[in-house]
Amino acid sequence: MIEELLKQERELERSRIISETAKIPWLELQRFFAAGKVMWIAADIDLVDVACALQQDDLQQVETWTEAQQLAPVSNEQARSWVDADALLWSVVVKPWVLVQEITSASPRLREDLF
DSSP states (O other): OOOOOOOHHHHHHHHHHHHHHHEEEEGGHHHHTTTEEEEOOOOTSSSSHHHHHTTTTTTHHHHHHHHSSSEEOOHHHHHHHHHHOOEEEEEEEETTTEEEOOOTTTTTGGGGGOO
């Protein structure tokens, strides 16, 4: 019974995170970058999975992604290239972080047809 309730709660949280995911121009995120609050997510992992792991304090999974260099603070070089390209990124907030991911066909759950 408790396991089922926890599963339902996780599914509801995932749905909430999906509903809050949106495209945003990098220029609108620069103040968060300046505060050190923007995390880059590699294109080969699901932005929503990362947001859920952070929301649930799944430190083991977060550490795995970090060690694999699939999750990291946005670097100055990356920020400059996004400014130069006037980049549009997938984004979702999981306080205190703003998670961003470049828009590619490798972002399976964030395809155009889902929004």
